[in-house]
Amino acid sequence: MPQKTAKEVVLEFLGEHDYPHQPKDIYGGLIYSRDITFSYRSVQVAVSDLHENGHLKKVEIDTDEGVVRDLPPNSSKRARYVVSESGRRKLSE
Template structure:
């Protein structure tokens, strides 16, 4: 567990609740399931980099940020996650980004179909 010094005291930071010793050898399907499970556990819209960093901290993944981006794109194509407008999130709204705005930076959020898939596995 990592430690941070605050007012002269060491304070534990990080959770590392599901470290996987062999996550570097994780098959592609398990990687996809891990990303979906992470998103279901957190239940909020997150940018790809936050998903990647959170999975490294909590799950000890060893695959790359690019792999997470690729998985998110695949999950979006299957309707298991949705890209949402990050500006609308500031107002508390969840607004899907139209497919024709593919180049736009977005946050990703798990869909109800994605939650069902996590619950079924």
């Protein structure tokens, strides 16, 4: 069986942990829960690629209103990421 790519591992992890994550939290979670051999930079690239392909969406946590809000794809705000509907379809394949 071929080894999974960083993108596949990241998408699976976020699918299993369905709440907003920053890339560093994703990397820490993968180090803690899986035997990964790739770097934090690889996670950053994977998250960026998954987002560009529509499999992840950017969100922000509004602590004043107590809500998680989608951010526009081109937003430069520091974001957290969650799996999009497209990402969920990919996971179910």
